[in-house]
Amino acid sequence: EAGVTQFPSHSVIEKGQTVTLRCDPISGHDNLYWYRRVMGKEIKFLLHFVKESKQDESGMPNNRFLAERTGGTYSTLKVQPAELEDSGVYFCASSQVGVWGEQYFGPGTRLTVT
């Protein structure tokens, strides 16, 4: 069974540009989460999808961030326009609905805004 995959693994963009990160969850996992780790700090929750619906987007920093989950499968996180403080590692995780506990993480996308 394939794990959570994320693309790209690394992205370097200039301030003001747009970047789109993609996450493919484990097949059958209706829960999908986005997290972010800024250098040296804790991993912070961004938002949570259940299928295609946003269950909780309380962690989204501002309206420059837009997350979608088309058809309840893969998800994208777009940052437009990117700012320097958006640099960090963006993690995606998935889990089964009704199963409390383990979330399965992807390898992360390292975003560098210069």
Place this chain on the structure above:
Amino acid sequence: AQTVTQSQPEMSVQEAETVTLSCTYDTSENNYYLFWYKQPPSRQMILVIRQEAYKQQNATENRFSVNFQKAAKSFSLKISDSQLGDTAMYFCAFMKVGGATNKLIFGTGTLLAVQP
């Protein structure tokens, strides 16, 4: 709001020895889970161990065990017989049970280096 604190940014241990990583948390909730996740240098984060708050018995997974002190809000991870493959960043995490979302709240992590 819940918070998770890991006070040891870096630790080092000799191969085959035992090491304990500290984690404290703050919450007013009574029903929750606690986790230790491990992120090796290859970056994929994996679950090491999980503890349900309602269980008094400490969780154990092979060489990994926890010391869960609910009243003190402490959740330390003990790694016995350390191996080189245990070198990783370790994150302590909290999850409230029963809310609309089961998001994880993480600490800042402890970088563990196992020395040969």
